[in-house]
Amino acid sequence: MLTLTNFQVDDCDLSNDTLRRYLTTPAIAVDTETMGLIPQRDRLCLIQLCDSDGFVTAIRIGLGQTEAPNLKQLMESNKVLKVFHYARFDVAQLLYHFKIQTKSIFCTKIASKLARTYTSSHGLKSLVQELEDIELDKSSQSSDWGNISSLSEAQLNYAANDVLYLLSIQQKLMTMLKREGRWELAQNCFDCIPVFVNLDLGQYRDIFEH
Secondary structure, rough: OOOHHHHHHHHHHHHHHOOHHHHHEEEEEEEEEOOOOOOOOEEEEEEEEEOOOOOOOEEEEOOOOOHHHHHHHHOOOOOOOOEEEEHHHHHHHHHHHHHOOOOOOOHHHHHHHOOOEEEEEEEOOHHHHHHOOOOOOOOOOOOOOOHHHHOOOOHHHHHHHHHHOOOOOHHHHHEEEEEEEOOOHHHHHHHHHHHHHHHHOOOOOOOOOO
């Protein structure tokens, strides 16, 4: 059985009550599950969110769906920090499929690369292992997320775990960045994410190279 007690599944969009809840929190963790890595080709299937109380919502996205007004309102709010692991991918998904211009971004992958220069392991599993002393089960990572009406308990647990620890990790990485004098540089990197997303979606490559 799903071990989380604060877990709900919404269809197509956040409920009004959940939107109000998330709008009152200073930060939320966000992740997406897709059918592949190319937004122009591969479906967006699931969007997971989690607040600091560990309240997780998984939004099941319908085939061909192009709008999610409540999610858009939340993601475009400057008052709520959005914490991703590899934000470049998830922000691109939200922009391509729903025209959502995500505001106020923190990427734990970028933060890890700037703060944890003593390692080359910057995946979410490695971060959670080191900073939370928890080993994530990633066995459902490569699975069929398109069958959204019949997602398995293993898939739902995997999806929830991808956001459950992000806010705690974000706080610890922010402390490390400030300690090492790299916090301003990290913020500048986060501010650049929408630019890289637009370049990715426009299929531009290596424009900063010689």
